[in-house]
Amino acid sequence: MRLSWLVITIAAAATLVVAGCSGSRVAADAATQEVALTLQTGMAGGRMVYVGVGGDIDGQINPDLEVEAGSRVRITLINDDGMAHDFSVPAFGAKTPIISAHGSEAEVAFTIKRGQEGTYDYFCTLAGHRQAGMEGRLIVR
Ligand SMILES: [Cu+2]
Numbered sequence: 001m002r003l004s005w006l007v008i009t010i011a012a013a014a015t016l017v018v019a020g021c022s023g024s025r026v027a028a029d030a031a032t033q034e035v036a037l038t039l040q041t042g043m044a045g046g047r048m049v050y051v052g053v054g055g056d057i058d059g060q061i062n063p064d065l066e067v068e069a070g071s072r073v074r075i076t077l078i079n080d081d082g083m084a085h086d087f088s089v090p091a092f093g094a095k096t097p098i099i100s101a102h103g104s105e106a107e108v109a110f111t112i113k114r115g116q117e118g119t120y121d122y123f124c125t126l127a128g129h130r131q132a133g134m135e136g137r138l139i140v141r
Helices: 001-028
Strands: 033-042 049-054 065-067 071-078 103-111 119-122 135-139
Touching: 065 071
Parallel strands: 033 071, 065 135
Antiparallel strands: 033 049, 071 103, 119 135
């Protein structure tokens, strides 16, 4: 009995913290467009890859991530193979934490300024993974 009340109390507190954070984030991003993209890790044709989840990139292998300059980009990485991975775009200093548990998620957000139009590489920084297939392009228009 006592334990379940404790759990409920912690859950309620966590909800308040999350609500508080997202509220301030919405305010901070009001001036820029926010783009949320989700990728999951997996295998395709014997190679390690990222697979797009949802939206225009759904099901695509190592999809081109197309965003507009002046956007705040938020990438969610889902681990779908139980191996250690991350997601990085070095040109923007963006890198998720490494996640290895099947079903775990990590996130990274970064801002692309106007004038930074171009094509940039994204890839997994774990040794050998980029060479094994975990790479793609971030295209800023
Ligand atoms: Cu990897």
